[in-house]
Amino acid sequence: MEFTLTDTQQMLQDTARRLVRDRYGFEQRKAVVASALGYSAELWKEYAELGLLGLELDEDHGGSGGSFEDLAVVVEAFGRGLVVEPFLSTVVLGAGLVTRAGSAAQKDAILPKVAAGEMKLALATGEPKARYSLERIETGAKRDGDGYLLNGHKAVVLGADSADLIIASARTAKGVSLFLVPRDAKGVDVRTYPNMDDRRAAEVTFDNVRVGADALLGPEDGALLHLEAAMDRGAAAICCEALGTMTVLNELTLDYLKTRTQFGRPIGKFQVLQHRMADMVIAEQQARSMVQLAAEHANLDDAKRRAQAISAAKVQVGQSAQIVGRGAIQLHGGIGLTIEFVAGHYFRRLTAMEMMFGDQAYHLKRFAA
Amino acid sequence: MELTYPKEAQDFAEQIRAFVRAELPAAIKQKVLFHKRISRDEQVFWQRKLVEHGYATPGWSKEHGGPGWDALQRHVYDDVMSEEAAPPAIPFGESMIAPVLFAVGTPEQKAHYLPKIRTLEYFFCQGFSEPGAGSDLASLKTRAIDKGDHWEVNGQKTWTSLAQYANMIFCLVRTDTEAKLQEGITMLVFPMDLPGITVRPIITIDGGHSVNETFFDNVKVPKFGQIGEPNKGWTYAKLLLGHERTSIARIGQSKRELRHLKALASEQESDGTPLMEQQAFREKVAALEIELAALEITALRIISTAGKGHSPGVEANLLKIKGSEIQQRLTEMMLEAVGPYGLPFDTNKGLGETNLPPIGPEEAASLGPNYLMTRVVSIYGGSNEIQRNIIAKSLGL
Structure with missing residues (x-):
């Protein structure tokens, strides 16, 4: 028995598989991995043009309002070619979080840019002692005037080097909160390295990083x-x-x-x-x-x-x-x-x-x- | 779980332990513990120390310049050396070609090769596998033609471990193309700097360089390097591989890695407690420990019958299969122990070739490469499928 794809999914599958077949040969991939960026900016643009980056986003934000199953078809095709572009960190994790937890203003500021391939995201949750837990974190965000001051160490952050915006979890007064931190903000250090699968990750440290009140993503203490x-x-x-x-x-x-x-x-x-x-x-x-x-x-x-x-x-x-x-x-x-x-x-x-x-x-x- | 040795063996163990603790440089010990690469110089340095103190070539009889230990002493030696994280001996010379020389070498060959093998002045590599001859080793095609005072060798070997360090090679070459496959093979020994030899590195998925392709283009091998009779090489190779299979069970090493795993899992936190205290993980470690204990006792049983004229044939295959499976399981669990920190793959760091500060726990860097590369232990030295075939055949199946 096989699960049947919708017409849209069939089309997506054809598109994604063709792309992988034509553009992700062994030698082509090797060149991309060895490049300074570690992924292909050209292909990222193509993903945007093909509508893959905004697949799940609603039309108001430049997307096509697809389902996770639609996305799954694309991701499966990427798995066939060992695609290294930061799709997971930007589209699945980052944009997914902003869609669900973001304010109208945050969504408007971020999602259309993601869909257009103009902004990349990373989610920083892991920490040296957290293992796979989302709660056992030590990174803290303290109230500082009308904003917050972040301090801590985030471990093995996927796609941090290519991200414009890092979504970081931090302990606040009564729980865990999420913050949007520009990667180039003062006090953010990103130590990049390749992972076993040739994708890049980084140790991200926050040293008195100051963000405004509008950096809070979702409810304070309730993320x-x-x-x-x-x-x-x-x-x-x-x-x-x-x-x-x-x-x-x-x-x-x-x-x-x-x-x-x-x-x-x-x-x-x-x-x-x-x-x-x-x-x-x-x-x-x-x-x-x-x-x-x-x-x-x-x-x-x-x-x-x-x-x-x-x-x-x-x-x-x-x-x-x-x-x-x-x-x-x-x-x-x-x-x-x-x-x-x-x-x-x-x-x-x-x-x-x-x-x-x-x-x-x-x-x-x-x-x- | 620790086995108790007889009193004499315990004293022997203490004597070796004292030697290693006094003589093994901390830097080399750290490299072994953390799965980093041992350089040629370090390997030779350590071998010379062993020679100096009478601990080199533990498997050799006194007649050949070795210590003449019995099987239990050799087991204890391996156990203590591994426990103390001394660099494992390079097997190609002392454990592989040397036993063939003992058996069929001429007095002149023994006098020439053995002392140099013992000191690692002759650093050997092995020329067996070819691109078309892996499990089916007997189908090898590297050709040697008799030119009177020398053999002329043409062809290609692959998976030549440490050829980049080696100055000598032992090779299986085809000398009779008419005979049955196994009956047209000769064993040759020659220097790696003879004209016409080219070594090309093979980089493996751990990012390391331990194996090579070796090419022979009209290489003139002096007849002195012919081992035993022409066209009898297959018989010698089987003798040699039996020794390889026994040594690659790596029981002592696995015992050390098990301790390493426990230490690692005690330092790693999971849900606020050390991973080692988590029931599920603890039980997986226990299961592995039991399997390893069984293997060690099996090895000791084999040793005790070996002295009584029982030839250790199929047992070598058993040790190789179980030993390799346990080694792999250990690398799997060590990688699991460090969780997400198994992902960073700075291979220079992992192999100990940079002094950059570690990403995550110091031990983590080598665990990914180590896991990947240890898949080789069920492939090399005769794949585990081949080993099982040999056991099945010995059962009359």
Whole structure:
């Protein structure tokens, strides 16, 4: 059984897959990753022109009012090509948060620019001791006149180097609040590095960063619900992307089994390798089902039901990604571990995804709670 | 879980421990603990220390210049060396080609090669795999033609570990194209600086350079480097691989990594308590610890029968399979332990080649690269699928 795509989704899928196929070949991607920016500004512009950046935003803000499922189709295609542009941080996390928590003025100021490809966002929630928790943070925001003073250290912030605006969580008097902080504000330090999957992240520190009252995003002390929703969207998107990545990796492995010969025959003729390949395909199918579930629930307001679905998906996809990723390397042998061959890059991306928005242990605990 | 050794073995362990603690530089120890790369100079420095104190080449008999230890002593030695984070010995010379030389080398070859292997003056690499000959090693194509006083070698080897450090290579080459695949192979030993040898690095997905492609273009190998008889190389290779498989179980190393994992998980907080105190994580560590204890006892059982004329055949395959699976599991759990800090991938930092301040916990930098690269242990030295085939065959299946 296959879930059917709407006409719009079919069109989106064709567009995104074509783009990945034509513009994201191994060598093309390698050049993008090695460039000073670490992503392609040219492709970012194209995503905007194709309407991908504003897909989920309403028409008043330059978007096309699509659903998360529409977005999921695009993200899955990006996963197939290991696309490195900061789509997740800007569109899924950043714009998603502004849409839900932002004032009319904030939405007007930010969302049309995101849709047009003129502004990028990053969400800074993690901290050195927080692990995957959204609450256990030490970064603080103190009232300072009519604004706030921010101090703290945010860890592994995806897309911080390319972001114009960083959305940071901080402890306020009675809870957790969110603040819009321009990346170039005085006192913001961004130490950028590549992650295992070639995307960039950064350690972001705030040293007496002063922001105005209008920097507060959502209710003071009451941002946790919004943050949880954003992280669920992030996890759901990662699941969709992982599915695309797994699908291609399975195709690569299958192709290798059919073409690599040892002992005078294709290695795919050996039963022990056939069974492992079969398990990898089963894993992909199990993931596919849960990705569908995740996409349907990603924007649900009922936080409890949403959390159940997203955590279930993240656990299954995490398991599947390990079966597919490790299996692919084993079946490829040494070649799978070389930087000049594509399979290893898919494995690296799948490994990285496990550590984003909560690992299997985190989501298993959350699901069972 | 600690096993108790007999009194003599305990004394022996203490003696080795005292030596390592006195002689191993802290900087090298740190590198081993944190999975950083050991330089050639450091490796040679440590080997010379071992030689000086009579602790080099633990597997060699006195006749060949080794300490002549029994199997239990060798196990204890490996255990203590690993626990104290001494750099693991480079296996190619002392554990792979040396046993072949013991068995079939001429007196002149033994006199020439063995002392230099012992001091690492001869730093060996291994020329077995080829692009078309991996698991099916016997299909190798690198050709050697008899030119009277020398062999002329043409072809390509791949996955040549540490060829960039090596000044010697042992190679399997095809010397008879008419015979059955296994019966036309000869083993040669020669210097890496002979004219016509080119080494090209293979960069792996951890960002590191440990393997290479090695090309031979009309390389003239003196006959002195021919090991044993021509066309008997396959037999020698099997002997050599048996030694490789036993040593790559890495039980001592895994015990050290298990301790490292526990320390790491005790420092990492999860929901306000150390990760190590979280039930689910704790139980996963426990399961792994039990598996490792079982493997160690299995190894000791094999050792105790080895002395009684029982040949350790299939056991080597067992040790390789379980040993590699445990090593992989350890890297998986260490990566899990540091949570999101497993993501930063500054490979220079991870491999210990920069002094920049760490991102996140100091130990975290190497864990991603280490996880990725440890996938190789179920591939090299004969893939685990091949190992299982050998076990199944020995069962009469």
